[in-house]
Amino acid sequence: MGILFKNGTVITASDMVKADVLVEGEIITHIGRDLNATGHEVVDCSGKYLMPGGIDVHTHLDLPFGGTYSNDDFDVGHKAAAFGGTTMHIDFVIQPIGGSLHDGLAIWRKKAQPAQIDYGFHLAITDLRDEVMDEIPSLVDEGITTLKLFMAYKNVYQVNDTTLFKAMQKAAQNGMMVMVHAENGDVEAELTPALVAAGKTDPKYHAQSRPPEIEGEATNRAVVMSGLTGCPLYVVHMTCEQSIDALRRGRAQGYPVMGETCVQYFHLTVDDHLAQPGFAGSKFVCSPPIRSTHDHAVLWQAVRDGTLQVVSTDHCDFWYEGGVGPWKEWEQAHNGGDWATFEAQDPSYRRPGKELGKGNFAKIPNGMPGLEDRMMVIWTSGVNTGRISPSRFVELNCTNPAKIFGMYPRKGTIAIGSDADLVVWDPNKEHTISVETHHMRCDYNVYEGMAVTGMPVQVYQRGNKLVDGDQWYGKNGAGKFVPRTPYAPVL
Numbered sequence: 164m165g166i167l168f169k170n171g172t173v174i175t176a177s178d179m180v181k182a183d184v185l186v187e188g189e190i191i192t193h194i195g196r197d198l199n200a201t202g203h204e205v206v207d208c209s210g211k212y213l214m215p216g217g218i219d220v221h222t223h224l225d226l227p228f229g230g231t232y233s234n235d236d237f238d239v240g241h242k243a244a245a246f247g248g249t250t251m252h253i254d255f256v257i258q259p260i261g262g263s264l265h266d267g268l269a270i271w272r273k274k275a276q277p278a279q280i281d282y283g284f285h286l287a288i289t290d291l292r293d294e295v296m297d298e299i300p301s302l303v304d305e306g307i308t309t310l311k312l313f314m315a316y317k318n319v320y321q322v323n324d325t326t327l328f329k330a331m332q333k334a335a336q337n338g339m340m341v342m343v344h345a346e347n348g349d350v351e352a353e354l355t356p357a358l359v360a361a362g363k364t365d366p367k368y369h370a371q372s373r374p375p376e377i378e379g380e381a382t383n384r385a386v387v388m389s390g391l392t393g394c395p396l397y398v399v400h401m402t403c404e405q406s407i408d409a410l411r412r413g414r415a416q417g418y419p420v421m422g423e424t425c426v427q428y429f430h431l432t433v434d435d436h437l438a439q440p441g442f443a444g445s446k447f448v449c450s451p452p453i454r455s456t457h458d459h460a461v462l463w464q465a466v467r468d469g470t471l472q473v474v475s476t477d478h479c480d481f482w483y484e485g486g487v488g489p490w491k492e493w494e495q496a497h498n499g500g501d502w503a504t505f506e507a508q509d510p511s512y513r514r515p516g517k518e519l520g521k522g523n524f525a526k527i528p529n530g531m532p533g534l535e536d537r538m539m540v541i542w543t544s545g546v547n548t549g550r551i552s553p554s555r556f557v558e559l560n561c562t563n564p565a566k567i568f569g570m571y572p573r574k575g576t577i578a579i580g581s582d583a584d585l586v587v588w589d590p591n592k593e594h595t596i597s598v599e600t601h602h603m604r605c606d607y608n609v610y611e612g613m614a615v616t617g618m619p620v621q622v623y624q625r626g627n628k629l630v631d632g633d634q635w636y637g638k639n640g641a642g643k644f645v646p647r648t649p650y651a652p653v654l
Contacts, residue, residue, distance in 0.1 A: 164202055164203055165185050165186050165187035165188075165202075165203045165204070165626075166203060166204045166205075166583075166626060167184070167185050167186075167198060167203040167204065167205050167206070168184040168186070168206045168208050168213055169198070169205055169208060169209075170207055170209040171183075171208025171209070171211050171212060171213040172208075172212050172213065173212075173213045174213070174214045174553050174554060174556075174557050174588075175214075175215070175554065175562070175576055175577055175578075176555075176557050176561075176562035176563075177554060178554065179553060179554060182194050182195060182196060183197065183198040184577060184585070185203065186623070186626045187626075188626060189583055189625035189626045190580055190581065190582060190625075190626070191577060191578065191579055191580065191581050191582075191583050193579065194577070194578070194579060206587065206621065208587055210589075210591070211587050211588060211589050211590070211620070212553065212587075212588040213587060213588070214561065214577070214585075214588055215557065215561040215562070215575055215576050215577050215581075216248065216249065216250025216574075216584030216585060216586055216622065216623075217244075217247070217249035217250065217251075217537065217538050217560045217561055217586070218249065218250070218251045218560070218564035218565055218568075218570075218574060218575060219244065219249050219251075219252040219253075219475050219476055219478065219534060219537060220252070220253045220423070220567075220568055221253070221255075221399055221400065221423065221425070221475035221476060222240070222253070222254050222255075222476065222477075222478045222534060223255055223478065223530065224237055224240045224254050224274070225237070226255070226257070226479055226530075228479070228530070229520075229526065229527070229529065230515060230519050230526075230528070231485070231516065231519065231528055232514055233479045233480055233481060233528075234481060234514070234603075234604040234605055235478065235480055235532075235534065235603055235604050235605070237254075237274055237275045237276070237282070238277040238279065238639060240604070241277075241278060241279035241280045241282075241637070241642060242279055242637060243534055243535040243601065243602040243603040243604075244280055244534045244535060245279065245280055245622050245624070245629040245630050245635075245637060246535055246619070246622070246630055246635075247534065247535035247536060247537060247538055247539060247619065248538040248539075248586045248588070248618070248619035248622060249535075249537065249538065250280050250584040250586070250622065250629070251280060251283070251570075251574060251584065251645065252280070252282055252283075253283040253309075254271065254275075254282060254283075254284060254285070255286075256268050256270070256271040256285065256286050256287060257287045257289065258286065258287060258288050258290060258295070259289075260289055262290075263294070263295060263298060264288070264295060264298045264299070265298065265301075267287075268286070268307075272644075275644065276640065277639040277640065278640065278641070278643070279629070279637040279638065279639060279642050280624055280629070280637070280642045281574075281624065281625075281643050282642055282643075282644060282645065283306070283570070283644065283645045283647055284644075285307070285309045285342060286302055286307055286309070286310055287311040287312070287313070288310055288312055288322070288330060289313070289319075291322060291329070296333055299330075299333050299337065300336075300337045302339070303337055303338070303339065303649050306644070306645070307647065308340065308647045308648065308649045309339065309340050309341075309397070309568065310334055310339060310340070310341050310342065311343070311344070311399070312326070312327050312330055312341060312342070312343055313343070313344045313348070314327070314344060314345050314346060314347065314381045314384070314385065315345075315347070315348040316344075316348055316450075317348040317349060317351070317352040318352075320344075321348040324384070324388075327341075327385070327388060328388050328391075331388055331389065331392040331394035331396075332392050332394070334394050334395075335392050335394035335395075337649060338649030338650035338651075339394075339649055340394070340395040340396070340397055340567075340651065341389075341395070342396075342397045342398075342399050343381075343398055344399055344400070344450075345384075345385055345398050345399075345401075345406060346377050346378050346450065346451055347377040347378075347380050347381045350377045350380075351372055354372045356525075358371060358372055358524075359523060364522055364523050364524055365438075366437055366439075366442065366443075366444030366445045366447070366448055366520075366524050366527060367433065367437050367438040367524075368524050369448050369450075369452055369524045369525075369527070370433045370452040370453070372524070372525070373450060373452050375403035375404070375405045375406070375458070378401075378402060378406045378451050379403065379404075379405025379406045379408065379409055381406075382398055382401070382405070382406040382409040383409035385398060386398075386409055386412070386413035386418060386420050389413065389418050389419060389420050390416060390418035390420075393419065394419070395419040395420075395421070395651075396413075396418075396420045397421050397422065397423070398422040398423070399422075399423055400424065400425050400428070400451060400475075400477045401423065401424045401428075401465075401471065402424065402428045402452070402454050402458060403451070403454050403458045403461070404457070404458060404461045407422075407461055407465050407470060407471075410422045411465075411470050414470065420653075421472045421473075421567060421653060421654060422470070422471050422472065422473075423471060423472065423475050424465070424466070424471055424473075424474060425474065425475055425476050425477045425533070426474060426475075426476055426533055426536065426537045426540050426541055427447075427449065427453060427476075427477075427531060427609060428454065428462055429459050429462055429540075429541075429544060430459070430540065430544065431447055431453040431609060432453060432454065432456060432459075433453060433454065433455065434455075436453060436609070437452065442517075442518075442521055445483070445518075445520060445521075445524075445527045446483055446517065446531065446607050447609060448517070448524065448527045448528075448529055448530075448531075449477065449479070449529050449530050450529045463545075463550050466545075466555075466559060467550065469654075472559070472563045473560075473567065474537065474541055474559045474560055475564075476534050476537050477530070477533070478530075478531075478532060478533050479529070479531070480530060480531060480532035480533075480603060480604070480605040481516040481517055481528045481530060481605075482513055482515070482516025482517065482518075482606055483517050483518075483605075483606050483607045484517075484606065485513045485514055485515045485516030485518060485519075515528075516528065531609050532601075532603045532608060532609065533609065534603065535601055535603050536596055536601070536608070536610055538618075538619070539594065539596070539617065539619075540596075540610060540613065541556065541559070541560065542556060542588075542590075542615070542616075542617040543613075543614075543615040543616055543617060546617065547616055561574075561575045562575040562576055563575075563654055566652055566654060567651055567652070567653075567654060568647055568651060569647035569648040569649065570645055570647055573645070574645065582625050583623060583625055583626040584623065584625060585622075586619045586621070586622050586623075587619065587620050587622075588617065588619055589617065589618060589620045590616070591616065591617070592616070593614065593615070594614075594615050594616075594618050595612060595613070595614050596608055596610040596612070596613045596615060597612065598611060624637075624641070625643075627641065
């Protein structure tokens with residue numbers, strides 16, 4: 164007995180067609196018109212779309228950062244993702260300073276044990292010693308084909324140009340791709356203390372400490388290195404005209420360069436959000452910063468003309484008003500500890516959050532929630548406005564992520580033999596985004612009060628139902644690690 168999705172419109176990156184889809188076991192086995200329902204469970208998709216599960220290739224679950232940890236983990240975060248139509252994500256493993264890449268991988272494998280949706284890993288390199296460089300090729304055997312390096316966060320994660328260039332050479336030799344956080348960290352490290360010394364400490368000054376020029380400069384530098392080494396480059400969370408122009412120039416020259424933006428960069432601005440009175444602007448502190456309505460238009464054009472290939476989230480949420488309580492001491496005593504264990508012991512305490520930066524914007528933990536909202540917000544602001552087609556929506560949120568990151572056609576499409584990661588999407592269903600109804604472990608929502616039209620009503624992971632309306636059917640441990648293949652295409 165299988166599951167037959169009948170009477171819906173199937174959306175892929177190339178087509179919109181009326182078709183039935185049969186799932187047997189965990190894969191799609193038949194696609195056609197008027198398939199025989201005998202012996203199968205039937206899901207009536209009349210008036211709805213059937214699309215592949217979303218893939219968010221840029222998340223930070225349970226990430227240690229800025230004196231605390233991001234809130235969502237591979238349990239609650241996965242549930243929130245699925246309610247938004249995302250059935251797979253790729254998280255960033257952070258190499259511990261002084262440790263090996265595999266040390267970091269062991270930490271993240273432990274974090275992922277309660278997984279409820281499928282997942283993969285990128286490996287973020289913070290300390291590229293010779294022995295770590297020699298370790299890079301072995302990641303391919305682990306199903307990890309992407310390295311991330313930071314051109315920002317001086318004295319924390321930032322690498323110098325020599326390190327970035329050598330990493331690109333090594334990655335190119337092994338069919339891997341390099342991802343970069345492109346901001347000039349040396350310049351930011353001069354701007355930030357000058358602002359603080361001048362008494363400019365409110366959240367709005369975060370944007371002045373990381374102006375678009377330093378994002379554009381760093382993007383151009385990475386693009387040039389990609390051209391010199393032949394290493395595929397993927398620039399994460401692009402926000403502004405300066406960086407888009409640098410990427411577009413590289414692509415015009417035939418360099419193997421690609422880029423993503425994130426849903427927040429289409430909608431939030433410095434003036435309307437980051438500059439909110441008091442400390443409220445801290446909710447919108449992320450790096451690179453949110454920009455202007457002019458940059459919104461630049462990004463929409465870039466996803467329409469193919470300069471950008473992916474829309475993700477950089478999901479990394481923190482409490483707006485956390486509470487140190489005894490958690491910090493417990494965490495330190497346990498050498499890193501485990502939040503879930505501590506929370507189970509005393510759920511009344513919350514880890515620190517954005518309040519760590521009161522009086523100094525430079526100490527606000529960088530990041531915001533978005534994992535659950537991505538697809539609903541982009542559908543409403545992109546498809547419903549005519550900016551992008553439904554097929555382009557699937558391409559940006561599902562198919563391109565699978566292709567670029569070595570998972571296609573297992574993931575990212577509706578095709579015979581593909582994993583049955585399916586979303587029944589109601590284009591007419593209305594919803595108001597709110598902290599009161601979201602499933603993320605966060606006490607605010609950056610899209611609070613936004614009315615969306617179009618959202619998932621049923622979500623399946625490899626043929627297993629995760630979401631049906633407001634009901635949750637996921638199970639801890641049911642999510643699987645998805646190994647990825649090297650030499651993925653440059654789109």
